[in-house]
Amino acid sequence: MAKTSSIQRNLKRIKLTAKYADQRKKLKAIIRSESVTAAQKDNATRKLQAMPRNSSPVRVRNRCQLTGRSRGYVRRFGLSRIAFREMALQGNIPGVRKASW
Numbered sequence: 867m868a869k870t871s872s873i874q875r876n877l878k879r880i881k882l883t884a885k886y887a888d889q890r891k892k893l894k895a896i897i898r899s900e901s902v903t904a905a906q907k908d909n910a911t912r913k914l915q916a917m918p919r920n921s922s923p924v925r926v927r928n929r930c931q932l933t934g935r936s937r938g939y940v941r942r943f944g945l946s947r948i949a950f951r952e953m954a955l956q957g958n959i960p961g962v963r964k965a966s967w
Contacts, residue, residue, distance in 0.1 A: 867933050867934060867935075868929065868930075868933060868934030868935055868936065869934075870934075872934070872936075873929065873934040876926065876927050876929055878920065879920045879925050879926045879927075880926055882918055882920045882921040883920075883921055883922070883923045883925075883926055885921065886917055886918070886921035887923075889917070890914065890917065890921065890922075893910045893911075893913055893914045894914070896910040897910050897911055897914070928941065930944070930945050930946035930949050931944045931945060932945060932946075932949045933946055933948070933949055935948070935949070943959065
């Protein structure tokens with residue numbers, strides 16, 4: 867089980883990302899636009915940099931839904947490799963069974 871503080875920190879990042887998503891999207895569109903003046907791009911860049919660091923979606927870490935483990939994350943199921951294996955062997959994940967050939 868991962869530390870509760872690291873799980874809570876990641877949840878805080880997810881909330882901040884959702885809160886600032888629209889603002890970030892608009893500012894990035896201004897920065898990428900070719901029809902906007904350099905001064906407007908500079909202003910948009912400053913506003914983007916002034917936002918909280920944790921509002922960036924890059925800072926959100928994929929974590930296991932059961933244990934909170936950050937390493938060995940299986941994206942399709944939202945679990946770590948260890949939790950995925952345990953649940954698959956118990957038959958708790960439909961359509962998944964141990965390979966044998």
